[in-house]
Amino acid sequence: MDKERKLIIAGNWKCNKTVAEALVLVGDLKRELAPVKEVDIVCCPPFTALDAVSKAILDSNIRLGAQNMGENGLGAFTGEVAAGMLKEFSVGYVILGHSERRQFQKESDALIAKKAAAAHAANIIPIVCVGETLAEREAGITNAVVETQLKGSLTGLTSEQVERTVVAYEPVWAIGTGKTATTAQAQEVHAFLRKVIGTLHGDTVARRVRIQYGGSVKPNNARELMSQPDVDGALVGGASLEVRSFADIIKNSI
DSSP: OOTTSOEEEEEEOOSOOOHHHHHHHHHHHHHHHTTOOSEEEEEEOOGGGHHHHHHHTTTSSEEEEESOOOSSOSSSOTTOOOHHHHHTTTOOEEEESOHHHHHHSOOOHHHHHHHHHHHHHTTOEEEEEEOOOHHHHHTTOHHHHHHHHHHHHHTTOOHHHHHHOEEEEOOGGGSSSSOOOOHHHHHHHHHHHHHHHHHHHOHHHHHHOEEEEOSSOOHHHHHHHHTSTTOOEEEESGGGGSHHHHHHHHHHHO
16 A cells, blocks of 8 residues: 555445444444554444444544435435535545445446446545446456546546545455455456556546455455555444454555
8 A cells, every 4th residue: 555545544434334233333443443543544333333333433543434315405315325424424435336236236336337427516525436347357358447437437436535545446356255355356356447547637646546456355365355455444344343353454455
């Protein structure tokens, strides 16, 4: 990781944890991670737990993230959650374009770009996810896939907004499978993504954008991954649901 960029490690709880369970987890994380100053720590519980977790972490070094949001403001959008609603709970980050939403909810790059713009308008930092499937990697088109996703998902954002956006590279074949991209594979794609950002918004912006790796991040591979020059943190799934593994990932990254 470049010293100019502060590590950001976010836990994506996905569709897990009741409110009571969420409070136990963040309570344990607060105690475990209280001394950590070198990492931006983000927890992304389900919508139902945002209010309770927001209150629980008020006096801590943990920041709150949401797992998704609608691209529109208030109005006749049944089932959606607007950025302004997230701000009510002091949400500072929102995950957008996760591969599961791209796959199951058929979210397009254009939709993700609209959501990213809405997030920035509400002063919420989007964590924009990109990543290739196993078939795409085996076909040798990883760079083409992630370039298309990144460019499409950042369309319409200003250079200043892009600089404040967090990009998460998540190879779909490594999410929840136990498979992890090698440090060389992760670094190669991260460097490529930074190069793409540079062509769109200049080297200064590219140098400042934080790019996370996501995909079976564990305590035992965190240090090696985070030591790569273009890897600026992690978006952690399953391992963020248990205090010991998530805390150890963070501590091993420093």
